[in-house]
Amino acid sequence: MAVYAIGDVHGCLPELQALLAQIDFRPQRDRLLFVGDILNRGPDSLGTVRFVRDLGEGAITLLGNHEARAIMGMSGLADGFFQSHLGALAQAPDAARILSWLRALPLMHREASLGVTMVHAGLYPDWTMADAFAFAARLSAVLRDDAGLTRLLAGFREPFPEQEPDDPDEMARLRFALAVMTRIRYCTPEGRLVWANPAGLAESPPDWTPWYGMRPLPEPEVMVYGHWAAAGLTIGGGYYGLDSGCVYGGKLTALRLDHPERPRFQVPCPCYVKPEIG
Numbered sequence: 561m562a563v564y565a566i567g568d569v570h571g572c573l574p575e576l577q578a579l580l581a582q583i584d585f586r587p588q589r590d591r592l593l594f595v596g597d598i599l600n601r602g603p604d605s606l607g608t609v610r611f612v613r614d615l616g617e618g619a620i621t622l623l624g625n626h627e628a629r630a631i632m633g634m635s636g637l638a639d640g641f642f643q644s645h646l647g648a649l650a651q652a653p654d655a656a657r658i659l660s661w662l663r664a665l666p667l668m669h670r671e672a673s674l675g676v677t678m679v680h681a682g683l684y685p686d687w688t689m690a691d692a693f694a695f696a697a698r699l700s701a702v703l704r705d706d707a708g709l710t711r712l713l714a715g716f717r718e719p720f721p722e723q724e725p726d727d728p729d730e731m732a733r734l735r736f737a738l739a740v741m742t743r744i745r746y747c748t749p750e751g752r753l754v755w756a757n758p759a760g761l762a763e764s765p766p767d768w769t770p771w772y773g774m775r776p777l778p779e780p781e782v783m784v785y786g787h788w789a790a791a792g793l794t795i796g797g798g799y800y801g802l803d804s805g806c807v808y809g810g811k812l813t814a815l816r817l818d819h820p821e822r823p824r825f826q827v828p829c830p831c832y833v834k835p836e837i838g
């Protein structure tokens with residue numbers, strides 16, 4: 561048995577299948593942990609969602625910002641926000657089943673025997689791990705509930721707060737947690753989150769800190785995340801950033817978690833889209 565974390569697929573289904581062939585993935589034997597953003601931007605969101613969904617219990621997929629976007633669009637909560645790449649999802653004969661599947665995706669995953677925690681983008685500097693899992697569990701409950709989903713996502717849009725809101729409305733706190741877990745990148749020296757997406761680490765102000773720089777991990781804990789394509793494959797301090805920009809002509813990455821050296825496997829990808837905000 562092998563356990564692999566897989567970076568942001570973004571609808572690049574042939575590349576995902578090539579990567580799984582490279583690692584000789586066997587659904588009856590191995591497990592896959594997707595960091596989220598399996599859909600949008602790339603050419604085959606519908607095929608990728610069906611492929612990953614049909615892996616059943618052999619795969620766990622985290623909710624990324626693009627899954628959140630798809631849920632909003634398919635639930636009628638994203639006027640003028642719904643991207644054309646996702647239209648195929650809404651028009652599919654199994655659209656209702658896909659939406660249910662997306663709403664059930666977890667925000668975080670813990671692989672306790674391996675000391676591995678996963679989240680799509682990252683965690684707020686002030687949160688303990690218990691805080692983060694409590695937010696993740698509450699968000700999952702709300703996303704599965706029709707009234708909760710509407711209350712949560714109807715108001716989910718930028719600008720997001722730069723610091724955790726001290727708001728009596730639980731939905732405001734949950735929206736912030738959802739934004740953090742699916743979109744966080746940088747913090748300023750004053751502890752404010754930067755929601756803009758600079759082109760790359762080299763072009764950001766030198767005093768900005770990536771979120772993981774604010775959260776030293778006790779050894780031998782490991783955190784795996786995705787989302788930050790501009791940073792590319794980023795490894796250090798127990799953190800593994802796996803978005804190696806497949807949809808931008810980079811690579812799709814698998815990280816074997818149950819091996820002491822945590823070997824990486826990659827396939828090159830054609831450039832489907834230009835980098836852009838978001």
Ligand SMILES: [Mn+2]
Pocket residue numbers: 597624625626680742786787788
């Ligand atoms: Mn993302």
